[in-house]
């Protein structure tokens with residue numbers, strides 16, 4: 001069965017998977033969604049025998065039906081290789097009665113690597129399939145992790161350029177250093193004087209600028225997106241939920257068909273939406289627990305049915321979740337609204353007034369989701385407690401999920417087997433993590449001393465990604481105002 005894609009704001013016309021991947025965002029400003037979510041329909045007895053790459057082929061093959069077997073297997077083989085420091089790619093760690101699904105074993109030690117190590121291959125394959133000869137320009141807004149992971153994926157990939165925008169004061173020192181030291185002739189990093197939402201909105205505006213697109217077309221360029229609005233990011237994320245479930249069945253921790261809850265530290269709503277897609281494919285997922293930090297727009301939305309971004313944007317120790325406009329929520333809203341028009345009206349209201357409220361009928365369709373949030377203190381306490389109980393150290397984002405999971409259990413008494421998406425290595429946020437464990441002992445250490453201290457207490461080797469930035473030279477230094485974003489893109493591309 002062919003799976004086609006349509007826009008959440010369109011007229012129902014469809015494109016192939018490779019066309020959707022190439023375009024990133026639909027021409028009408030909507031996001032591409034599969035017309036139908038394919039079924040997993042593989043016996044568990046087969047799934048449990050598969051390694052990560054094989055599960056990846058089964059899942060992605062069902063979504064990307066216009067890729068040949070050879071094309072897709074080649075993309076997978078290029079993505080999930082020694083760039084990951086564990087053969088399992090996404091291992092599970094049991095701690096305090098829950099399973100941490102470690103999604104941070106790739107090149108940039110955050111979960112964005114799970115999708116961004118394959119997206120460049122999906123994109124260049126899509127370009128070839130559609131006889132696109134333009135150079136593909138990847139434009140990306142990042143709250144810290146996407147930017148580095150995208151550049152690592154696209155660096156020196158022929159036929160591509162990548163421009164990353166990040167909020168100047170909105171990322172961690174390690175995240176910033178990782179980006180500013182990025183090698184590759186085709187990589188560009190630009191800091192903006194604004195927050196992540198400004199960066200994301202700016203990128204969307206550039207995408208929707210038809211005049212600019214024509215100008216670029218004349219010069220042999222076309223834009224695409226590496227943000228999680230690209231369906232080529234979302235689908236690879238479905239894989240690890242299927243793989244985790246099969247691993248738990250193989251280890252006798254779940255019976256085939258038994259429900260597994262997932263807890264996801266959420267920002268742009270991409271990771272948890274992938275879990276929702278896995279559930280819609282037929283994977284026995286129970287509750288989808290959406291964990292927010294103090295920027296708790298999603299928590300409020302799940303409680304009240306009102307999405308309202310009109311509030312202060314708070315900077316937290318989980319910066320990759322400091323987001324007030326969760327782009328991927330649009331895919332869920334579209335699904336529960338039941339029509340492009342209704343979805344479009346909600347999204348117009350969001351861009352005009354910063355808010356919208358869904359109907360009671362729509363709210364009833366959100367029963368798969370549970371939303372809650374953790375304050376800075378609650379997240380820090382979760383890091384400390386898990387370390388004291390088990391010796392396992394989690395990062396600040398995963399900690400938000402762990403703290404929310406405790407609230408969920410207390411509130412619902414649901415003790416089903418649960419997987420927490422562990423989205424970054426603690427090394428990426430060493431200062432905040434050590435502060436949570438023992439402020440007095442660790443706060444006075446320099447950044448690099450902290451890395452050594454973390455290595456000592458966590459008993460986990462320092463990842464290559466961290467070793468690299470100890471010595472790497474800074475190669476990028478551009479800073480612009482929010483309203484200069486389109487100008488800098490033209491300048492970088494040499495189009496005036």
Ligand SMILES: *Cc1c(COP(=O)(O)O)cnc(C)c1O
Pocket residue numbers: 110111112145146228265266267268269270271272320321397398423424
């Ligand atoms: C991006 C990111 C998140 C949020 O994921 P979304 O898919 O945007 O919801 C959480 N934790 C970390 C470490 C991230 O990099």
